[in-house]
Amino acid sequence: xxxxxxxxxxxxxxxxxxxxxxxxxxxxxxxRFGSQTVHEDLDLDVRRGxxxxxxxxxxxxxxxxxxxxxxxxxxxxxxxxxxxxxxxSGRFADRQHITRNTGVLFQDGALFSSMTVGENVQVPLKEHxxxxxxxxxxxxxxxxxxxxxxxxxxxDKLPSQLSGGMRKRAGLARALALDPPLLFLxxxxxxxxxxxxxxxxxxxxxxxxxxxxxxxxxxxDLDTLYAICDxxxxxxxxxxxxxxxxxxxxxxxxxxxxxxxxxxxxxxxxAAKTDSTETA
Numbered sequence: 001x002x003x004x005x006x007x008x009x010x011x012x013x014x015x016x017x018x019x020x021x022x023x024x025x026x027x028x029x030x031x032r033f034g035s036q037t038v039h040e041d042l043d044l045d046v047r048r049g050x051x052x053x054x055x056x057x058x059x060x061x062x063x064x065x066x067x068x069x070x071x072x073x074x075x076x077x078x079x080x081x082x083x084x085x086x087x088x089s090g091r092f093a094d095r096q097h098i099t100r101n102t103g104v105l106f107q108d109g110a111l112f113s114s115m116t117v118g119e120n121v122q123v124p125l126k127e128h129x130x131x132x133x134x135x136x137x138x139x140x141x142x143x144x145x146x147x148x149x150x151x152x153x154x155x156d157k158l159p160s161q162l163s164g165g166m167r168k169r170a171g172l173a174r175a176l177a178l179d180p181p182l183l184f185l186x187x188x189x190x191x192x193x194x195x196x197x198x199x200x201x202x203x204x205x206x207x208x209x210x211x212x213x214x215x216x217x218x219x220x221d222l223d224t225l226y227a228i229c230d231x232x233x234x235x236x237x238x239x240x241x242x243x244x245x246x247x248x249x250x251x252x253x254x255x256x257x258x259x260x261x262x263x264x265x266x267x268x269x270x271a272a273k274t275d276s277t278e279t280a
Contacts, residue, residue: 021048022048026065027078028079029065039068042078051204051208052243053217054233055220057256071098083102101180107187109171111159113160125178141155144176148173149203181214182213183208183216187220201224201228208228222268227272232245241254
């Protein structure tokens with residue numbers, strides 16, 4: 001087993017080649033809430049074209065990290081680069097580049113309750129492409145709804161008229177509205193039954209492969225981690241203590257990792273992954 005207390009290599013200067021390979025680069029990130037330090041000198045790389053699963057115990061700041069990367073929270077220290085743009089520069093061009101090239105599915109879907117699904121999907125389209133005919137927005141919203149696995153008649157329904165799984169897919173359709181290369185998902189399978197969660201996992205993997213997406217996926221769902229994630233980033237001790245393929249993360253001698261990845265629930269998820277691989 002590897003020792004998480006081993007000295008961490010100091011990141012060297014980023015080259016153009018590094019930037020070409022990375023969708024997200026975080027260095028020295030610190031987030032405080034009053035006297036509480038959630039992140040301290042945190043580093044994270046997310047490679048282009050991968051699904052990165054982000055896990056950690058309660059209070060480790062998974063959503064805080066995501067919001068910092070997206071520019072929705074100003075951290076206390078550190079640098080953040082997203083798709084080559086400096087997320088902390090304060091420049092309009094950097095902010096616009098990140099906004100137009102990222103899609104976000106928040107845990108509750110964050111849909112406007114008074115708008116239909118179609119109108120929700122059209123919000124980012126009209127915000128960034130306000131010069132097109134109304135029919136254009138309708139057709140594009142319909143395309144995104146179908147891409148997210150919803151029937152066409154969902155277009156005219158309110159979020160309250162949808163099941164939990166359908167609301168997740170509606171939120172995903174809106175996240176995909178601008179054809180972003182980078183997708184953020186915050187607990188996308190939370191609240192779904194096992195069948196619905198597995199179907200959503202398959203949808204994410206299919207979209208990632210078909211569209212060449214990079215996916216930053218916060219989850220506590222072990223089935224999701226084993227089914228679709230290329231690498232796992234583990235938050236603990238105010239840092240990212242591991243960022244590697246799951247088979248490597250499992251071997252790290254850290255109490256939280258050992259408890260999380262070697263309990264009965266993890267064994268069941270591993271067995272399900274093995275069964276699906278053998279029958280594929």
